[in-house]
Amino acid sequence: MARRPLPRILTHSAPLARMAHSAPLTRSRELARTAADSASDVFHPLITIGRGLRRLGAAGRGRWAGTPKEQRGPLAFFVGACLLVVWLVPYGPLLALIAVMGAGAWAGRERTPVATGPSEAETERLRALYEALVPYLSAEGDPSPLYAHGGDWERAFVEYAFDDSGRLERLQLKYPAYFTDGEDRSRVRIEQVLYAKAGRGREYHFAWDELANQLTLTVLDALPTDIAAQRFVTSPGETVLGFTDPDSVQRTLPVTGEEETRDAPPVVWRTGQRSTEPHLLVLGQPGTGATTLLRSIALQALQHGDVLVIDGSGTGEYGCLAGRRGVLGVESGLAGALATLEWASHETERRLIEGNRARQAGGAAPDDIRRPLWIIADRPTALSHIAVAEGLDDPQRWLQVPLRHGRSAHVTVVVADQFETAELLSDPVRAHTKARVVLGPATAEEVRAVLGAPPHTTPPAQVPPGRGYARLGSAPVLRLQVPATPDPLDDATGQAHREAVTALLPELTVPADGAGPAEPVTGGKPLDAGKPVPRGTSVDGGEPVDVGKPVDAGTSARAAGAEPDDGPAAAGAAPDAEETGSAAEPVGASARVRTDKGGEPRVVKGSVEAVRAEG
Numbered sequence: 001m002a003r004r005p006l007p008r009i010l011t012h013s014a015p016l017a018r019m020a021h022s023a024p025l026t027r028s029r030e031l032a033r034t035a036a037d038s039a040s041d042v043f044h045p046l047i048t049i050g051r052g053l054r055r056l057g058a059a060g061r062g063r064w065a066g067t068p069k070e071q072r073g074p075l076a077f078f079v080g081a082c083l084l085v086v087w088l089v090p091y092g093p094l095l096a097l098i099a100v101m102g103a104g105a106w107a108g109r110e111r112t113p114v115a116t117g118p119s120e121a122e123t124e125r126l127r128a129l130y131e132a133l134v135p136y137l138s139a140e141g142d143p144s145p146l147y148a149h150g151g152d153w154e155r156a157f158v159e160y161a162f163d164d165s166g167r168l169e170r171l172q173l174k175y176p177a178y179f180t181d182g183e184d185r186s187r188v189r190i191e192q193v194l195y196a197k198a199g200r201g202r203e204y205h206f207a208w209d210e211l212a213n214q215l216t217l218t219v220l221d222a223l224p225t226d227i228a229a230q231r232f233v234t235s236p237g238e239t240v241l242g243f244t245d246p247d248s249v250q251r252t253l254p255v256t257g258e259e260e261t262r263d264a265p266p267v268v269w270r271t272g273q274r275s276t277e278p279h280l281l282v283l284g285q286p287g288t289g290a291t292t293l294l295r296s297i298a299l300q301a302l303q304h305g306d307v308l309v310i311d312g313s314g315t316g317e318y319g320c321l322a323g324r325r326g327v328l329g330v331e332s333g334l335a336g337a338l339a340t341l342e343w344a345s346h347e348t349e350r351r352l353i354e355g356n357r358a359r360q361a362g363g364a365a366p367d368d369i370r371r372p373l374w375i376i377a378d379r380p381t382a383l384s385h386i387a388v389a390e391g392l393d394d395p396q397r398w399l400q401v402p403l404r405h406g407r408s409a410h411v412t413v414v415v416a417d418q419f420e421t422a423e424l425l426s427d428p429v430r431a432h433t434k435a436r437v438v439l440g441p442a443t444a445e446e447v448r449a450v451l452g453a454p455p456h457t458t459p460p461a462q463v464p465p466g467r468g469y470a471r472l473g474s475a476p477v478l479r480l481q482v483p484a485t486p487d488p489l490d491d492a493t494g495q496a497h498r499e500a501v502t503a504l505l506p507e508l509t510v511p512a513d514g515a516g517p518a519e520p521v522t523g524g525k526p527l528d529a530g531k532p533v534p535r536g537t538s539v540d541g542g543e544p545v546d547v548g549k550p551v552d553a554g555t556s557a558r559a560a561g562a563e564p565d566d567g568p569a570a571a572g573a574a575p576d577a578e579e580t581g582s583a584a585e586p587v588g589a590s591a592r593v594r595t596d597k598g599g600e601p602r603v604v605k606g607s608v609e610a611v612r613a614e615g
Helices: 012-020 023-042 044-066 068-090 091-107 120-137 186-196 288-302 334-360 380-390 393-405 419-422 425-432 444-452 494-503
Strands: 157-162 168-174 205-210 214-220 238-243 253-256 259-262 266-270 280-284 306-311 327-331 375-380 411-418 435-439 466-474 479-483 525-528 556-558 593-595 601-603
Touching: 068 091, 068 466, 120 157, 120 168, 120 186, 168 186, 186 205, 186 214, 238 479, 266 466, 280 288, 280 419, 288 306, 288 375, 288 411, 288 435, 288 479, 288 494, 327 334, 327 601, 334 375, 334 380, 334 393, 334 411, 375 393, 380 393, 380 411, 380 419, 393 411, 393 425, 411 419, 435 444, 444 466
Parallel strands: 280 411, 280 435, 306 327, 306 375, 375 411
Antiparallel strands: 157 168, 168 214, 205 214, 238 266, 253 259, 435 466, 466 479, 525 556, 593 601
16 A cells, blocks of 8 residues: 655645744744743842742751751640740741742742862862872872772872962871872972972971871961061060961960061970970071070070070170170170180089089078079080180180080080081080070971971972971971061161160170270178179279189179278188089189279179179
């Protein structure tokens, strides 16, 4: 049976096209679209409320399904009681209907979809970082490798975050259990790869969690450099070396910056008899802030103790301390440094003997041996080089007793030097300085050689003065920024910093070089090694005291305007050196009194407050 052909209107598309593009059909389609848009605008509130009521109903059903069966009865009773109260309250149903409509409108509002997950550029960054870690975190024979070329990076990267510019800001990744995370060399290799791929020019902190086999990379903010020298809120025996990251320490101090007063996390070094790190060693490159740190420590130490300064560089960086109350001496020459350090060694021995006698007698230690004594030596290796050339004793030899017994005698030693001459430091200095600071640009190997452990952060792109790392004993390595404490006598120092440092200096007690002549000295009283020499002190006969030579026992000094004293105080000699246990104490090396052009004696800059006038 033959098939009948279809009509041409059904076999040919031309008539259908003409009907679709006909004017009446196009006009009808536009009218329908306009009517739909108008209806959508008119009924938009109802649509929003209906969508919100549907969401609230779904949330209510989920809440009811998640409620345990034994709690459904009390919940139904509570809901029924609420409905009864609403029904009984005047205008209650109307108010309830308005509240339900408002809640539905709020729940059904259109919300802007939040973009989740990384963008395409961020995904490429994470994939490139994953591929870079594959050679170091994969092993042959692993049946299910976490890191493999072309693998899934989402399995390895647990958490990640990017900043507004699209740079990686935080990354938490997992690594296989067979990775040797206990070896520093393996850790450094992974940290170098992350530092290169995450973007150079910023400081990163690496936190290794060996228990969970995870590594967290965090971008660190730059340490503040606007904190200048000021009076820090600390207790006796605490010294602020600088400031670090907030997450590294559990303490903050109020500090005044350039703009406002805020709380900053400090690196506090504790000294005294109960300190495990009684002495400090500072190493760095020239111009990185080692002298600034020592000057800051000296200003803090003068609040509760006495300070001896040995300036091996001889540049006069500590001239602002000369002649101040509590400053026993500022020496930059070899002869003065040897005499001062020799006195400090004997003073440490005297303190030990006096303290031992006081404990054996069951009494308290004298006040003069409980007052802290700080020995600050800046570049002692420069003086050691000169001493070897001149055939004299190495000044570092006299630091051996204060370093070994300083904690019991309330004596603290601070030594600063440069990397180039660090090998010239004596063995006692290296062995007894448990608190360490590295300033300036330094590699991880140099930091590890000084601090005993590598830093957990990458080096900064630009190292400001006073920037480095600190480690107190066996504590973790901390980033450090030293407070700005420049020399106030330097012309390059700003006015604000000059005033800040000058405000912390004690008052002047001894005139410096170039001052007027001191008062003439007459009278006769014995010299005591425990009291300071008055200005213009001279021995009987009118000769000035020369502290470069030992003073004989019983030597008397004449005070200005004093009458001869025939009492026991004048006739008696100074305390017997054998009884005090300091027979070899070089009293004459403890202070320097020179004569001016007129022949009158006066105390000059760099004197040591060790010889005292009795009465």
